[in-house]
Amino acid sequence: MQILTPHVYWAQRHGEIFLRVELSDAKNLNIWLQENTLQFSAQGHGAKGDNEYMFSLEFLEPVRPEINHKSTQRQVDIKVKKQVERWWDRLTLQEKKPVFLAPDFDRWLDESDAEMELQAKEEEKINRINVESRVRKDPYLGLKKGYLFMYNLVQFLGFSWIFVNMTVRLFILGQDSFYDTFHTTADMMYFCQMMAVLEVINPLLGLVRTGFFPALIQVTGRNVILFVIFGSLEEMQNQPAVFFVFYLWSSIEIFRYPFYMLACIGTEWKLLTWLRYSLWIPLYPLGTISEAVAVIQSLPIFDETRRFSLPLPAALGQSLSFSYILQIYLVLMFLGLFINFRHLYKQRRRRYRSRKRKVQ
Numbered sequence: 001m002q003i004l005t006p007h008v009y010w011a012q013r014h015g016e017i018f019l020r021v022e023l024s025d026a027k028n029l030n031i032w033l034q035e036n037t038l039q040f041s042a043q044g045h046g047a048k049g050d051n052e053y054m055f056s057l058e059f060l061e062p063v064r065p066e067i068n069h070k071s072t073q074r075q076v077d078i079k080v081k082k083q084v085e086r087w088w089d090r091l092t093l094q095e096k097k098p099v100f101l102a103p104d105f106d107r108w109l110d111e112s113d114a115e116m117e118l119q120a121k122e123e124e125k126i127n128r129i130n131v132e133s134r135v136r137k138d139p140y141l142g143l144k145k146g147y148l149f150m151y152n153l154v155q156f157l158g159f160s161w162i163f164v165n166m167t168v169r170l171f172i173l174g175q176d177s178f179y180d181t182f183h184t185t186a187d188m189m190y191f192c193q194m195m196a197v198l199e200v201i202n203p204l205l206g207l208v209r210t211g212f213f214p215a216l217i218q219v220t221g222r223n224v225i226l227f228v229i230f231g232s233l234e235e236m237q238n239q240p241a242v243f244f245v246f247y248l249w250s251s252i253e254i255f256r257y258p259f260y261m262l263a264c265i266g267t268e269w270k271l272l273t274w275l276r277y278s279l280w281i282p283l284y285p286l287g288t289i290s291e292a293v294a295v296i297q298s299l300p301i302f303d304e305t306r307r308f309s310l311p312l313p314a315a316l317g318q319s320l321s322f323s324y325i326l327q328i329y330l331v332l333m334f335l336g337l338f339i340n341f342r343h344l345y346k347q348r349r350r351r352y353r354s355r356k357r358k359v360q
Ligand SMILES: CCCCCCCCCCCCC[C@@H](O)CC(=O)SCCNC(=O)CCNC(=O)[C@H](O)C(C)(C)COP(=O)(O)OP(=O)(O)OC[C@H]1O[C@@H](n2cnc3c(N)ncnc32)[C@H](O)[C@@H]1OP(=O)(O)O
Pocket: 148, 149, 152, 208, 209, 210, 211, 214, 215, 216, 217, 218, 220, 221, 222, 248, 249, 252, 256, 260, 261, 263, 264, 279, 280, 283, 284, 285, 286, 287, 288, 291, 332, 333, 334, 336, 337, 340, 344, 347
């Protein structure tokens, strides 16, 4: 039998060297370190058929004496640990690359990619430790998750009922359904939006990692529209604006709440996550515009009815119409839209950046 050299492919990380020896069905494997030189010999099927194959590699820098190897039907994988965690300029001490050696492009990373991989691993380790210590430290974790799951389930059912009801009525009645949305769905919307106040309380109690202020803007903004504009003015209740506002609100919530429910049980559906973190992009501005239309339509009604008008000292006139306060509120709405749009954009970036890192 001839003695031949197999093809060897290599790649490195800061702490390790990976070698892949192209030798199938390897037998009589002998791999050892002599000083800082890896010696390899085995019988197997390589580039020159069934033969005995050998090679040696003197490493550029010191490596640890223990060697891990695994022989499969197709190849022999060898892992060597570096003595010092450092990026090497090349594999071997000799500057000229041995002819049988080539980069392993399946595993190849350049230094900065390897650093990112290391960083991602570190972050994952820290996250795991954090989660484990939270689980160990918090005896009420199960109770909290149970409460959140139930809350999200109830909201999901409520908003789904509204969404399905409105969709069915739209199909059956067409545009006529615009005018009685309030009378058919308002009770459920009152219930869901009153429950939504918990979304401001939850971050205060440390139950969720939501920003308190974005949640406050969201819940207050919607409740002003629901209770003050639609709820207190009968004249507004049969306006098509109700249809658009309710439809846009429920369109996001039928995806957001199931997304949270899955998060409570540590599961994720990629499509649902994408919908939760993408649908707001068209829906949020459209929702705000519909709400603004409703506010603008209500201004003359508040002027006429003097509802909620503020009494003024006699010298200044009789009373200040509530419509002036609503005009200030209109400006606040677009400020609120800006704050929450930026918040949701950051949440989206955070979610997809950390997921991308995990995938790499
Ligand atoms: C100071 C007085 C205020 C004055 C008001 C001024 C007027 C303002 C008007 C503003 C205009 C409002 C317009 C609006 O009403 C129009 C519409 O809504 S149209 C429809 C489209 N809308 C949307 O898409 C918004 C939907 N709402 C939201 O997304 C949230 O309410 C919001 C607070 C805006 C953002 O959510 P959040 O900060 O919670 O982001 P995440 O979903 O990424 O969650 C962060 C982490 O917390 C976990 N979490 C959150 N909630 C729960 C829960 N209920 N159960 C379980 N877990 C929860 C979530 O999983 C995340 O965890 P992790 O970080 O581990 O992934």
